[in-house]
Amino acid sequence: MSAAVPALRAEGVIGLIAPAGPATLDTAKAQQWMHARGYTLRVFPGVGQRDGYLAGSDEVRLNDLHAAFADPEIDAIFCLRGGYGSPRLLDRLDFHLLAANPKPFVGYSDITALHLAINRYAGFVTFHGAMLNADLLGEKQQPTESSLFSLLRGQLGTGSVLAHPVAYPLTTLEPGIASGRLLGGNLSMIAATLGTAYEIDAEGIILFIEDVNEPLYRIDRLLTHLHLAGKLAQVAGVVVGDVAGVDNSALEGLLRQTFAPLCIPVLSGWRSGHCDPNLTLPMGALVRLDAGEKRLVLEQDVVLKP
Structure with a gap:
């Protein structure tokens, strides 16, 4: 099994990166959304860039990812969106840096490439979950938000059943x-x-x-x-x-x-x-x-x- 990561602390700092595709972000709205939930949002440079179908150059996106993990003030890392671009970073990831600074890392879709690589070579749990632009700021219905934060805050642990809404039968x-x-x-x-x-x-x-x-x-x-x-x-x-x-x-x-x-x-x-x-x-x-x-x-x- 992969190692647990430090829980997202109350009033913590969430770093926002864009390791894949670009998207227009209403930064003020995003910061207000996080503030209402008790968190500070720090937006990394690549989030505001666009290089064709990529959110900034490979160097910018890679540097943001490394910087977010290396910064001791960042408690969790959220991805802006998927799209495409994460695989371009895999052979340049500093897994020693990541392993030395484990923290919650959240995203899905194209971010799957990073989940697979981090689990294999850095050895800690990551989270296939809501991204900021389409999901959280897009006001997707519950339990989108509660499912994310209950895991990151440590409200679910060994023996917990991962709840699934009855409105969507399995x-x-x-x-x-x-x-x-x-x-x-x-x-x-x-x-x-x-x-x-x-x-x-x-x-x-x-x-x-x-x-x-x-x-x-x-x-x-x-x-x-x-x-x-x-x-x-x-x-x-x-x-x-x-x-x-x-x-x-x-x-x-x-x-x-x-x-x-x-x-x-x-x-x-x-x-x-x-x-x-x-x-x-x-x-x-x-x-x-x-x-x-x-x-x-x-x-x-x-x-x-x-």
Whole structure:
């Protein structure tokens, strides 16, 4: 399992970086939003830059990430948005710096590349969760915000059930119980890292996958890629998040066809990813999946209180 990180302290400082794509930020609104929740927001330089489809040059985005981790006054790091750009930083990340300064790191979509790399080489829990622009300032419905902050503040620990809103029923595709590290994220990004030094270490994990704007045949292709790479045969269980833009019944058929031969628990419909609400999941944390009971339970503390 990955190591827990220090909890987000009350009245702490949250650093905002843009390791992937650009977005227009209403800085005053963002600072007011954080202040209303008791936090100070520090915006790093790359957030205000644009280099085509990137939020600033690779050097700017990398420097912001390193600076946010190295700064002892920063208690947690939030990403502005996804898009594309995170993979361009992987072979230049200073994992020794990150490992020496663990702190909550939050994002999803393209940020999956950073989750995989940090978990593999820095060894601490990261958080697949709400980003500032589209999710928090976009006023996505609860429990988007509460799911994020309850984990970061340490209100959930070993034995806690990760709550899922009853308004969005989960589906047991394959029953069973399995424990392992929860790891994954955006399916397209997971597949894109295969064959590199940053590919997912799938041995015994609870695999989490989600995606957006990919037609069914591409989801099939991505899952087949993971299968042919030998990754699916290694996993202990699967949690399927939101797969936006795909017919649910067709998706369910593909998922059953893909995972049934593995005889592992599979739970589908978890509201995490490009969806509203967008629930936070601790990447690298040891969890227990009970697909029959539709439960995901923490088997370690993901943050450490002072």
